[in-house]
Amino acid sequence: GENVEQHPSTLSVQxxxxxxxxxxxxxxxxxxxxxxKQELGKRPQLIIDIRSxxxxxxxxxxxxxxxxxxxxxxxxxxxxxxxxxxxYFCAATPDTGGFKTIFGAGTRLFVKA
Amino acid sequence: GAGVSQTPSNKVTEKGxxxxxxxxxxxxxxxLYWYRQSLGQGPExxxxxxxxxxxxxxxxxxxxxxAVRPEGSVSTLKIQRTERGDSAVYLCASSLGxxxxxxxxxxxxxxxxxL
Numbered sequence: 001g002e003n004v005e006q007h008p009s010t011l012s013v014q015x016x017x018x019x020x021x022x023x024x025x026x027x028x029x030x031x032x033x034x035x036x037k038q039e040l041g042k043r044p045q046l047i048i049d050i051r052s053x054x055x056x057x058x059x060x061x062x063x064x065x066x067x068x069x070x071x072x073x074x075x076x077x078x079x080x081x082x083x084x085x086x087x088y089f090c091a092a093t094p095d096t097g098g099f100k101t102i103f104g105a106g107t108r109l110f111v112k113a
Numbered sequence: 114g115a116g117v118s119q120t121p122s123n124k125v126t127e128k129g130x131x132x133x134x135x136x137x138x139x140x141x142x143x144x145l146y147w148y149r150q151s152l153g154q155g156p157e158x159x160x161x162x163x164x165x166x167x168x169x170x171x172x173x174x175x176x177x178x179x180a181v182r183p184e185g186s187v188s189t190l191k192i193q194r195t196e197r198g199d200s201a202v203y204l205c206a207s208s209l210g211x212x213x214x215x216x217x218x219x220x221x222x223x224x225x226x227x228l
Binding site: 001006031032034036042043044045046049051089091093099100101102103104105106 | 161
């Protein structure tokens with residue numbers, strides 16, 4: 001089955017700097033890769049996603065890149081702000097044939113003001 | 114409309130007891146997912162439904178766990194003979210169900226504590 005690994009587990013950056021979180025997956029059938037942000041005590045919320053027919057996607061300060069050959073994808077946050085502090089999860093899902101979603105273990109991002 | 118809701122928000126039970134956790138998905142969403150999230154971990158897939166049927170229950174840890182969705186809307190996760198290791202936040206999510214790439218919307222979770 002699918003296995004998703006996420007690094008680093010903790011990331012601390014200065015406000016205004018960039019943050020990069022990386023994930024690898026094992027199942028070549030995975031075609032959809034969402035990223036979720038979870039604040040303390042809150043539910044996970046989708047912040048951006050990417051499909052296997054796209055190499056990069058950007059939404060304001062957030063971008064995601066996908067290398068399907070190498071089976072890894074990354075989240076990039078530019079101009080970080082204190083409100084970006086949260087736990088971020090990557091996930092992998094097959095686009096067809098089943099909706100089982102496997103999450104990474106999460107990255108706790110601290111943005112220091 | 115309203116988002117995904119889950120009840121109760123907190124459940125404290127004793128080892129060996131039976132518990133039921135309820136999930137109300139977004140109206141019109143045919144896919145419903147259950148996850149378990151332990152402290153400091155990502156959501157762990159348990160089961161997902163497409164309509165009334167359990168399309169994939171490969172994540173259920175053992176036969177003490179069971180879930181139903183009899184009318185294709187509300188779902189109940191049932192745990193028999195609870196153990197301390199079952200303590201976690203149980204998250205429910207729903208999506209349109211058109212493809213695996215549909216956005217999943219999560220509920221607030223039920224925090225289960227087994228004493």
